[in-house]
Amino acid sequence: MTASTFDATPVRAYLQGLQTRIADALGALDGKPFTRDAWERPAGERLAGGGVTTILEDGALIERGGIGFSDVRGGALPPSASASRPQLAGRGFEAMGVSLVMHPRNPYCPTAHMNVRLLCATKEGEAPVFWFGGGMDLTPYYAFEEDAVHFHRVCRDALAPFGAELYPRFKHWCDDYFFLKHRNETRGVGGIFYDDFDELGFERSFEMMRSVGDAFIEAYLPILEKRHATPYGERERAFQGYRRGRYVEFNLVYDRGTLFGLQSGGRTESILLSMPPMANWRYNWQPEAGSPEARLYSDFLKPREWL
16 A cells, blocks of 8 residues: 555545434434534644544433544554554554444443544655554343344444455454453453454455444444333342443453553543443342343353354
8 A cells, every 4th residue: 555545534524424323313212412522632732633522411211322533643653552563663643433332221221332443653754554443342231132133143244245254253353352351251242343454455444444333323223222111120220330330340441442542642531431420339249040130141241153
């Protein structure tokens, strides 16, 4: 690839449009629109650029949901971005992407995460080095096999035009990545995850990223529509809060996007928009044998083939 073949402009336009489409669809389902918060990095800081955060808090269906678009530039790649490419350490960079997390109010509705992004490492006099990353995953509290199967089927179909081997590869990558080693459990039922991806060339890799981003509404909204009216009580809310604590643990200990943002001097409010509105921890808590809570651990919080 030469510098003349690389153009981030259509990527930026796609990401901005994707943010708007998802916010419109989820806001319409909830009945409360997302609010927009445009931001720009102050002059003289480590990062330049800006973005838009769309946020919905205290909705009828979504207790807290955030969709962030960012397009930032810096003088040196942070360690989390160059760990697998040490030859690029010290290069300047531009990173753009859309990242979202939805925390529904009803414990029978799963939390969902999606991210699509482009990162370009730059050095004067040399062609830019680009790679794409992204994926989506589902984190249920009270799990339903048909929901996991639906979510994985949409993920598989989004990747199918680009190679039949990509879904199993990215599915297992997701299982490995969203794994809490200190708890010996997966964060949820997985989905797909990929990073440092350029093997299809710029244009085809960008097409794949678009296919993944476009698939999120089809993967997630039918589950919300099916589950959001399920009756629940204090027991289910307490368990939801407890499992949300695991979500916090993963994001603060392992998540590469969180680490990249903090290490590069990113905007804290945007970096931490993935956090749930409420979470709790209980000492050495164990679910009652035979309960729906126990079934989450025994049947869902371990890697398995859904398709």
